[in-house]
Amino acid sequence: MALVDIRQLGISFGGLRAVDNFNLTMDDGQLYGLIGPNGAGKTTIFNLLTGVYKPTDGEFYFDGELMNGKTPIQINKKGIARTFQNIRLFSNMSVIDNVKTGLQAKYHYSMLDGILRLPKFGRMEREMTDRAMELLKIFDLDGEAEQLASNLPYGKQRKLEIARALATDPKLLLLDEPAAGMNPNETAELMNTISLIREKFKVSILLIEHDMSLVMGICEKIVVLLYGRVIANGIPDEIKNDPKVIVAYLGE
Amino acid sequence: MDFIQQFINGLSLGSIYALIALGYTMVYGIAKMLNFAHGDVIMVGAYVLSIAAMQAGLSPVMSILFPVIVCMAACTILGVTIEKIAYKPLRNASPLAVLITAIGVSYFLQSVALLIFGSNQRKVNSVIPKFSLSLGDIHLSGEAITTLVVTVIIMICLALFINFTKVGKAMRAVSEDKGAAQLMGISVNSTISLTFAIGSFLAAIASILFVSSYGFVGPYSGAMPGIKAFVAAVLGGIGSIPGAMLGGIILGIIESMAKAYISTELADAIVFSVLIIVLLVKPTGFLGRKTITKV
């Protein structure tokens, strides 16, 4: 059974059909690219999948379960985590606390444990710190653990967002333009990191990206969106040579 | 008969709320901030009016016109100055910081008035000529009629201004999207300043009508009507001009009915309860628009 099964998903904002008849299936561990010109509806699809927007029609099955109507929190608990196109960190919290916020669901202790500083509090906090440091290390952020998130340079903020998303232990990771604003070196490094986390965490990834070399380089399959509709879906080589895609990107 | 009289009292009270609410709604719609000090600008206007009215040796017409013009000028300048000093530096700050600053400004105006004029209420003579209408048992004072007429005229002018003039369109553009408006060559800062000027000008008119109806002003006179007018703006749907009008009238009627038939003591409590209930049922108010959060 496919991990992700999206059937005829669509949403309208007033008269605007932002996404129409979107279908996609993803298997465990697959790395899928979602590309398209600006305003094609890519981020809207992320918002539909994470419960930020409610679809007007269609169904979204994740791990065999219908996700329509679930809240962002419920969806995250089911195993979907995301990053944001315009970075949304907890900017007045430390880098490590950003990651710990993602870990909390798994290392839970009660209010009473916290207020009375019962043993469970200390144990869970310690385990959380260790786990958070492991995650930060992967993204080369362990040196900045105690810094305020807002003081990180742009590229590191993007990485921290991915680390925070991974902290929730997702089966599916949605990355919204992770390489935006990075230089070619940083992008190359990010590509390696993405491949690494995919193997290490056994996570499926759906990736929105404008950097074609990144998308073509690491994605197994790519789906192309134009005006809210899918115009192509296949392996990178097919996409590269698809006349409709070429027209969409370069014009007639 | 008493009921109709109360209804008319509410209408006249409500039209003052509506007038103040128009100022709130304009500033909120464009600068996206609750100008807590709006009510206190009205208080300052009332003091200015009372001082200007003492000017001796003016012709009968000028003795009305002079204080009115001075009051309008003072409020407008005050409003724009507040915006320049306190709000403009916080244009990109968190809404919380702006709101706290606005509360600070409101407190500042009150405390300055307290230091200058003391806590006693000061008598202000009405600048509205004495006349009244009576229909059987129902009595309409000149102040009530003037307030109603002026409020309706101003609402219409404001709606025309916002919808059909170039500056009005610029204001609407800024309220929709500051960034995009700037790219289209609209100066966001001067548009916001202008909005404050208009809002404060409306406050001056409200101040004249308010103080003419009540006859007294004290350092805290503006605070409660200001807050209630904001409640009216929220009830009607913030940012909507007819909404402010509708909200103000409804609030005025509720308040005067509550005072007459339930309890004077609890009238304010009832007004605020209505607000809480309306916001729970319809957070956008009667005529407000729903907005989509962008992610």
Next chain:
Amino acid sequence: MKNKKNIIYTAIAIVVYLLLFALVETGTASRQMQNLIVPVLVNIILAVSLNLIVGFLGELTLGHAGFMSVGAYAGCMFTVSCNLPVYIELPVAFVIGGLTAAVFGFIIGIPALRLKGDYLAIVTLGFGEIIRSILNSMDIVGGSGGLKGIEKSGNYTVAYVLMIITLIVISNVIHSCHGRSIKAIRDNVIAAESVGVNVVYYKMFAFVLSAFFAGVAGVLYGQNLGILKPATFDFNKSIEILVMVVLGGMGNIKGSIIAAVILTVLPELLRDLADYRMLFYALALIIMMLFSSNPTLVEFRQRIFSRSKREVN
């Protein structure tokens, strides 16, 4: 390192108490100063509990005096109508006051979940006014004349213990995963939801906890003064507490404590300047916000601050 910090804090708490004890019992402190101790402690509880909402949750409420009054009346009504030994009566009164305020915190929390920013400020302001009007017209609690004949059992020791409990609870909450969730909501609601933070639950929790301690502070206030008047708990009281939070630094508990002490003691010492008190509050709010949120002024402040730091080194 954590332990070392705890030991220092405990030591400070004991030393401060011994100091108070010495000042009061030996009669070194003037009557005026002695009478100020409990109000200072009450204000610390109020400021720290309000900081939980304003500083850590990032929402503005203007009804803290409302929560305080609800708790005060509930708790003091209990002590007035019961005739139990004081060591039973008083703790029960605090719990009753706290819980009653917490219930109201829950009720006010419901609109707070849907509203934010300016709307919430107005709703909480309205809530404070509603409570005051109702208390004013309720004869059973003395109406506008006030609730009289409350036993003055809230002495400085009781107040000090309550303040310490408040500080421990709120500070422990903030430095736990629950506090992290509250701060995450403040910084970015959408991101908080995306990592599974239960926004509804934690917003509600912050409101209830904050209201609880405001209620406790209210009972303490009543049990110390011996009388409760609705007019005490007006909008100005809420603003006074807000000024303490803002002046001490939003999200800074130590700052709230210092600001509460200064803003309670100073007006008493400078009685001649009482008229300027409001003006000072107003300027404090405006200047603090400008210096904490205007980019140019923030830079200016940081420059000066870093220079003085360098000189110290």
